[in-house]
Amino acid sequence: xxxxxxxxxxxxxxxxxxxxxxxxxxxxxxxxxxxxxxxxxxxxxxxxxxxxxxxxxxxxxxxxxxxxxxxxxxxxxxxxxxxxxxxxxxxxxxxxxxxxxxxxxxxxxxxxxxx
Amino acid sequence: xxxxxxxxxxxxxxxxxxxxxxxxxxxxxxxxxxxxxxxxxxxxxxxxxxxxxxxxxxxxxxxxxxxxxxxxxxxxxxxxxxxxxxxxxxxxxxxxxxxxxxxxxxxxxxxxxx
Numbered sequence: 001x002x003x004x005x006x007x008x009x010x011x012x013x014x015x016x017x018x019x020x021x022x023x024x025x026x027x028x029x030x031x032x033x034x035x036x037x038x039x040x041x042x043x044x045x046x047x048x049x050x051x052x053x054x055x056x057x058x059x060x061x062x063x064x065x066x067x068x069x070x071x072x073x074x075x076x077x078x079x080x081x082x083x084x085x086x087x088x089x090x091x092x093x094x095x096x097x098x099x100x101x102x103x104x105x106x107x108x109x110x111x112x113x114x115x
Numbered sequence: 116x117x118x119x120x121x122x123x124x125x126x127x128x129x130x131x132x133x134x135x136x137x138x139x140x141x142x143x144x145x146x147x148x149x150x151x152x153x154x155x156x157x158x159x160x161x162x163x164x165x166x167x168x169x170x171x172x173x174x175x176x177x178x179x180x181x182x183x184x185x186x187x188x189x190x191x192x193x194x195x196x197x198x199x200x201x202x203x204x205x206x207x208x209x210x211x212x213x214x215x216x217x218x219x220x221x222x223x224x225x226x227x228x229x
Contacts, residue, residue: 047217103158105158
C-alpha cells in the first residue's frame with residue numbers, strides 16, 4: 001500500500017530562520033513521483049516540485065530546497081531564511097508509475113512564520 | 116495553476132439540496148481529477164475522468180455523489196441531497212499525459228451545508 005507521512009502537524013518559527021518539513025513515504029512501485037504543494041490561507045493549491053524516483057539529486061530553487069533520499073524513503077523540504085509569506089500548509093504527495101495518476105497525500109504541515 | 120478553472124468558488128446549500136461543482140481543465144488537458152479536502156485534513160482522491168469516461172471512481176462515496184466529463188463542456192461533480200458532512204473544499208486538477216505527471220489544481224470550490 002502507498003502512504004505518505006508528514007509527522008509535523010504544525011511548525012512555528014521566527015522570520016529568517018531556516019525550517020525543514022519532513023515527508024516519509026511508502027510504496028512498492030519502482031517508478032513513482034513525489035510532489036510538494038503549498039496551500040496558503042487563501043486556499044488554492046500551488047505546485048512546488050515534482051521528483052521522479054530515479055532522480056535523487058537534490059533540488060534548489062531560490063530559498064527552497066528539497067532532499068530526496070530513497071534509502072530512508074524521505075523527501076524533505078527546507079525553506080531558508082523564511083518569510084512571513086511562506087506561512088501556509090504544505091503537502092507532500094506520492095503517485096505511482098502506472099497510468100493511474102492518483103495522488104496519495106500526506107496530512108500536511110502547517111507552517112507559521114512569525115515576524 | 117490558474118489555468119484550471121473551478122466554479123463556484125463558494126457554495127452554500129441547505130441539507131437535502133443538490134450541489135453542482137464545475138471544472139474546466141487547462142487547455143489541452145484531457146484528464147480531470149476531483150479531490151476533497153475536509154476541514155483540517157489533507158486531500159482525498161475521489162474520481163479520475165477522461166472525456167466521456169470514468170477511469171477510477173474508487174474514492175467516490177457510493178451514494179449521492181456522481182461525476183462526469185462530457186465531450187463538450189466542463190467536468191461536473193454532483194452531490195445530491197447534501198448533508199453537513201459534505202461541507203468541504205473540492206479541488207479539481209488536470210493533467211496532460213505528456214506533461215510529465217504534473218497535476219495542476221484549480222482554486223477549489225468551498226461547499227458549506229447549513
